[in-house]
Amino acid sequence: MKRFSLEGRMTLVVAGSAIVGALVFAGITVWPFPQAVAWLRAGPTVKGKAPTPVALEHFDTGTAIVICLLVLLPLAAWMAHMLVEPMRRILRALESAVASYRDGDYSMSIGTEREDELGDLIRMHNQLGTILREQRQNLAQRELLLDTVVQNTPVALILTDAMGKVTYANIAARHLFNEGRTLAGLDFDEVVASMPETLRAAAATEEDALFTVELEGSEETFHLSQRGFRLQGRPHRLRLYRRMTRELSRQEVHTWKRVIRVISHELNNSLAPISSLSHSGAELARRGDLERLPGVFASIGDRARHLHGFISGYASFAKLPTPQCRIVPWKPFLDGLALHATFRLDGALPDQPGWFDPTQVEQVLINLIKNAHEAGGEASEVTVAVRAMGRESLILVEDRGPGMSDTVLAQALLPFYSTKRSGTGLGLALAREISEAHGGRISLANREGGGLRVSMLLPSGPP
Secondary structure (H helix, E strand, O other), rough: OOEEEEEHHHHHHHHHHHHHHHHHHHHHHOOOOOHHHHHHHOOOOOOOOOOOOOOOOOOOOHHHHHHHHHHHHHHHHHHHHHHHHHHHHHHHHHHHHHHHHOOOOOOOOOOOOOOOHHHHHHHHHHHHHHHHHHHHHHHHHHHHHHHHHHHHHOOOEEEOOOOEEEEEEEEHHHHHOOOOOOOOOEEEEHHHOOOOOOOOOHHHHOOOEEEEEOOOOOOEEEEEEEEEEEEEEEEEEEEEEOOHHHHHHHHHHHHHHHHHHHHHHHHHHHHHHHHHHHHHHHHHHOOOOOOOOOHHHHHHHHHHHHHHHHHHHHHHHHHHOOOEEEEOOHHHHHHHHHHOOOOOEEEOOOOOEEOOOHHHHHHHHHHHHHHHHHHHHHHOOOEEEEEEEEEEEEEEEOOOOOOOOOHHEEEEEEEEOOOOOOOOHHHHHHHHHHHOOOOOHHHEEEEEOOOEEEEEEEEOOOO
């Protein structure tokens, strides 16, 4: 509860001023100012003689007001100074505090004993300063923690400004680019000028890259990730160089283990029946039951053909030839595709021809259309569409099957991943390999209302 509010103080000042003004006016017009003027006019008193009587001076209203103003104005100025000066000091202190906050100094606080609105404002200001100091201290601690983590991470981190000058580099970056010495203030292009060609080529682009360089007598594979952003309103670029040699080695070993498991599983599934059938055939021949031998040999042939197809699929994936791209008109190409796969053409074909290896892309589309039919939807809902997308061609294969779960979508394009019991996991991986060999890409997405959409984007002309 405030003892004196600003409004209460102003009320007291105004009321006191009114009373003082009334008293001054009464003193000038009634008493004692008229009596003092009359006494002065009567002159000094002579001993033994009575003073000369003088009539009292009565002032008109205008003269009285002028005299009151002459008396009250200095008094009002003094009282105003006494009232405003404390507030002026507080406002100057607040102005200095705000200027300190603007400069990042939150240590200033204002001492006051006021119990009014200005006192509340000062206390809130002091609380704000305390909060800002605590927040800055916590921020400094977090920045120290972040800097410690960034400095000791094995990923080489370099931050450059709009002029290409290095503004920040961690320990890994200093060892990678400057033998452990500081990089701050150096021109990044000059720093990488002495580095291997593959690293310079990756740094010259504005895209992520995977490259291999020879460092200290051994090959190291790096993944470069770079992004542009604005820091304190100014453009900067962040580059992250991650050593991938060990990770790639682990992935390579993991992939080979998966290949060996898949091949072992498939070989066992074929060799075990072949061994059993061979034993049965030998037993039938020993007993002279020759009528059943053709069936045994036919089963052995089926399993051998299955095993041959399985091995051929792996060989075709491992030995994919370089695409022989050429101009391919869409209508003849799709007419030829219709001889090998059943689909419905969706929409008109673009006038712009394609630019790809027709044999390889036909193989991809046959596999995609086959998968669409095996998805379980209506055969008439399997569609193929071709769209012109600027300098690229988009091929869409869609169905109305159940689609894929998020987990399957994330791994469907990986080699040897399959949800089918008899699948090799090479169909979509081969489609991805062929698309990327053409300089394109392939993606999978579920359709609204059910079904799967496979999008293959290919360049529509030579690079």
